Amino acid sequence: MKILIAEDEPSLRENLQWMLELEGFSVQVARDGQEAMALALRGVPDLVLTDVMMPNMDGYALIKALRANSGTSTVPIVMLTAKADRSDVRAGMNLGADDYLTKPYRREELLEAIRARLARSADLELESQRLQMQARIAQQRDALTSLPSRTLFGQTLEDSVDEGRISQTPVGVICLGLDGFSKVNDSLGAAVGDMVLCEVAQRLYQHMRTELQAVEHEAVARLGSDLFAVQLTGGPLGLAELGVHSVRLQNLLSKPFEVEGHTLFLTACAGSSLFPQQADSAHALLLNAESALHHAKPGGPGTAAVFDSAMNQRVARRLLLHNELHRALEAGELQLHYQPQVRLKTGELVGFEALLRWKHKTLGWVSPAEFIPVAEESGVIVKIGEWVMETAALQAAQWLERGHTNFRMAVNLSVRQFVAGNLTESVQRVLADTGLPAHMLELEVTESLALHSVSTTLSTLHACKALGVKLAMDDFGTGYSSLSYLKRYPLDALKIDQAFVRNVTRDAGDAAITRAIVAMAHSFGMSVIAEGVETMDQLDFLSSLNCEDFQGYLFSKPVPPEEAEKCFGGFTRTQAQLHLNI
Ligand code: C2E
Ligand code: MG
Ligand code: MG
Numbered sequence: 001m002k003i004l005i006a007e008d009e010p011s012l013r014e015n016l017q018w019m020l021e022l023e024g025f026s027v028q029v030a031r032d033g034q035e036a037m038a039l040a041l042r043g044v045p046d047l048v049l050t051d052v053m054m055p056n057m058d059g060y061a062l063i064k065a066l067r068a069n070s071g072t073s074t075v076p077i078v079m080l081t082a083k084a085d086r087s088d089v090r091a092g093m094n095l096g097a098d099d100y101l102t103k104p105y106r107r108e109e110l111l112e113a114i115r116a117r118l119a120r121s122a123d124l125e126l127e128s129q130r131l132q133m134q135a136r137i138a139q140q141r142d143a144l145t146s147l148p149s150r151t152l153f154g155q156t157l158e159d160s161v162d163e164g165r166i167s168q169t170p171v172g173v174i175c176l177g178l179d180g181f182s183k184v185n186d187s188l189g190a191a192v193g194d195m196v197l198c199e200v201a202q203r204l205y206q207h208m209r210t211e212l213q214a215v216e217h218e219a220v221a222r223l224g225s226d227l228f229a230v231q232l233t234g235g236p237l238g239l240a241e242l243g244v245h246s247v248r249l250q251n252l253l254s255k256p257f258e259v260e261g262h263t264l265f266l267t268a269c270a271g272s273s274l275f276p277q278q279a280d281s282a283h284a285l286l287l288n289a290e291s292a293l294h295h296a297k298p299g300g301p302g303t304a305a306v307f308d309s310a311m312n313q314r315v316a317r318r319l320l321l322h323n324e325l326h327r328a329l330e331a332g333e334l335q336l337h338y339q340p341q342v343r344l345k346t347g348e349l350v351g352f353e354a355l356l357r358w359k360h361k362t363l364g365w366v367s368p369a370e371f372i373p374v375a376e377e378s379g380v381i382v383k384i385g386e387w388v389m390e391t392a393a394l395q396a397a398q399w400l401e402r403g404h405t406n407f408r409m410a411v412n413l414s415v416r417q418f419v420a421g422n423l424t425e426s427v428q429r430v431l432a433d434t435g436l437p438a439h440m441l442e443l444e445v446t447e448s449l450a451l452h453s454v455s456t457t458l459s460t461l462h463a464c465k466a467l468g469v470k471l472a473m474d475d476f477g478t479g480y481s482s483l484s485y486l487k488r489y490p491l492d493a494l495k496i497d498q499a500f501v502r503n504v505t506r507d508a509g510d511a512a513i514t515r516a517i518v519a520m521a522h523s524f525g526m527s528v529i530a531e532g533v534e535t536m537d538q539l540d541f542l543s544s545l546n547c548e549d550f551q552g553y554l555f556s557k558p559v560p561p562e563e564a565e566k567c568f569g570g571f572t573r574t575q576a577q578l579h580l581n582i
Contacts, residue, residue, distance in 0.1 A: 153223065175270065382416050423464065
């Protein structure tokens with residue numbers, strides 16, 4: 001501990017120095033305020049003892065200077081005053097001195113005052129560290145809702161899990177993801193979206209406080225834009241209880257939101273996980289709850305899922321595919337198979353749909369139903385999609401050169417390719433490079449297009465159309481069908497989803513939908529192509545509706561190019577019959 005003494009009286013100064021050094025302090029001495037200030041600035045002391053009356057710069061001036069300097073502003077100062085005049089003392093204290101002693105003082109008195117000040121300053125030091133810590137924690141809060149961020153939530157969760165491990169009590173985490181929240185932002189603006197998020201935070205927080213008496217202040221967090229999490233501790237908690245809590249939280253968020261004169265109805269998906277049954281650390285607990293949420297989402301709005309270990313395997317598989325897909329294209333592991341499209345009334349071949357196939361060097365065949373969503377998620381579908389278009393167009397151009405005419409080549413487009421922004425240029429380039437006449441290329445789009453900015457998708461569709469290519473709506477009837485876009489999109493054909501075709505002969509509802517789709521498409525001047533036709537009965541039913549074309553296993557699966565070329569002769573019912581018998 002370093003003490004600085006400012007005292008002009010030599011005998012007093014030496015006496016003080018000697019006394020304090022005996023007590024183990026390291027002491028510096030100054031003959032006036034000026035000297036003391038210079039010493040203090042060179043190395044900040046732990047305490048300053050100062051006389052009041054000194055030449056050059058007196059004690060008051062020294063106190064003032066010490067307090068004014070940021071380096072010394074908090075150093076404890078004890079005044080040594082010869083006068084017991086209260087007004088002098090008050091003047092010093094007002095300037096920022098912490099204590100005073102009246103000369104002559106006893107040794108014990110002096111040591112007591114010094115120790116008390118040093119102890120107090122150590123407390124202050126701790127307090128300021130605590131405040132700094134608090135400020136740091138405050139930064140770990142989400143600026144919009146003031147809820148803990150992921151980091152802070154993770155820390156408190158770690159504490160809870162540590163406690164749970166000791167007391168052998170479970171800890172649960174529920175992640176909640178708002179469904180279609182981006183639509184709120186897109187249609188009503190980010191300001192309204194923000195208000196909704198704040199209200200969500202408020203509801204969750206209140207619920208945890210009142211219903212669950214959550215003592216833990218950090219029991220609710222905002223992990224991402226529309227992603228929230230709560231932790232459950234204490235009380236009996238099993239998977240069943242966790243499920244009940246999930247539903248209650250979901251119900252809480254399904255109550256209408258009144259924002260800026262709008263009444264909004266939202267839903268949330270939930271994913272949950274439990275320590276110690278399903279995770280052995282806070283990190284794993286949160287990760288597993290998120291993974292469960294990830295798996296709940298495809299189940300549609302308002303779905304809830306509890307973590308199971310197979311989910312991790314699925315996540316790991318997706319990750320593997322994600323990494324491998326980037327390599328697959330360069331490594332030449334992707335190929336196209338072609339499925340014939342047939343005119344229903346005559347059996348003649350009218351086109352092919354190009355379908356991606358991936359043979360991984362160790363995993364073997366990976367189904368497009370599995371890897372396309374992964375490719376979409378990572379965005380690599382844009383590059384892959386271009387390759388598909390090039391390869392399919394080149395194949396079609398080669399067949400054309402070999403004398404096969406009157407057919408179209410259909411390729412599937414991902415919404416991502418529209419959003420990427422250069423689709424029209426790609427199409428144009430592919431046509432120019434391959435020499436394929438534009439009307440022989442058909443682009444299959446899906447209804448999820450309707451979820452994106454109408455003006456950009458519309459202008460891209462029209463631009464493609466202007467190039468002369470054909471446009472078809474794939475998987476019609478399963479997505480976000482809306483009659484209004486059907487009218488506005490320049491489509492040539494609708495493809496009825498196989499889900500309807502599968503049951504047309506068995507399910508009156510599916511038959512009615514199929515009939516309605518065909519009638520509607522015709523009234524808009526579009527032709528209809530049925531997907532997934534597997535039986536003669538389905539074929540006959542579709543024929544009775546005047547559906548134009550179809551594709552399906554009844555005549556042919558998607559096949560490699562050499563086999564596909566054999567289909568140019570068309571198909572007969574006898575062939576189909578034979579096919580069915582094999
Ligand atoms: P899709 O475009 O609706 O393709 C039709 C799917 O139905 C193909 O599945 C095809 O093999 C299958 N199929 C055809 N006839 C029958 C039948 O009679 N019965 C049954 N049960 N299924 C039939 P596949 O090849 O597994 O492709 C699945 C989906 O992957 C495609 O659905 C498409 O959405 C996507 N996809 C495939 N290739 C590409 C591509 O190059 N780009 C993009 N963006 N998506 C692609
Ligand atoms: Mg398709
Ligand atoms: Mg389809």
